Amino acid sequence: MNMWFRVTQKRSVIGLPKRLRETALALGLKKRGRITYHPVNRENAGQILTLKELVEVQIVDKPLERHQETLLKRRPSGYTVEKPANSQ
Template identity: 45%
Template sequence: MMQLRSLSTTSAAANYYKVTLKRSTIGLSKDYRAAAHTLGLYRLHQTTYQPVNASTAGSILKLKELLRVENVDAIPTKEDLLAAKPARGYQVIGSKF
């Protein structure tokens, strides 16, 4: 007998797509704009996190030339995003005076 292996039970499978709109939808037809809005993308360089499923994958494939997609295991919290940002302003290291 042949045994079937399930890929969904592996720990290497990602849970979310990190989707970023890299090109504009200006000049495209309404169905392309609707697909971008379905993914929650309204502005350039906007990033959303979508669950890994067939409908999300279909929308991503429709807009594949406009998007950057990464697989992630979890959605980062607001604290995680703020910790990754550099400090505001600048710091004077040395002076020639």
Template identity: 50%
Template sequence: MSYFRVTLLRSAIGLPRRSTDVLKALGLKKRMGTVFHAVTPSVAGQIMKVKELVSVEEVDRRLTKQEVRLERKPDPGYYIEKSAAQERSEINAQ
């Protein structure tokens, strides 16, 4: 079974109530919030009503909140080769 991964990119502030109601029905509350819905014609119709505000991908499975958070986490930019404790133990062993 495949799923729609729907992410809210733009705020609904200042838009008609109909658009905000569709976002609520999809379960989108905050910007950059992500929800997963099974691929059905009714969900596809809701997404089409707010297509300017959301990003949609079709995925094979739902991701957990932790998996979504880890996807968004940036690369730290560095890697730890040895910890300070390992270096001390090597120095003391010599």
């Protein structure tokens, strides 16, 4: 079974020790709200636990692309197009 960590950076690394900042960078976390995916293994788990005060973690089956994440966040438009206007 495929398992991925979905890591969301919740807290900034400003003012924190270099080791923590570099660990965050290693996980691809550059600023708050950034979401990255990592396969479940010892190395990634250890890095996430190093940043346990700064991140939120979920377990997912497969990673999403960044533009797919953006689409998930987007507010629903409030309407659906049943058919195009020029479909006669």
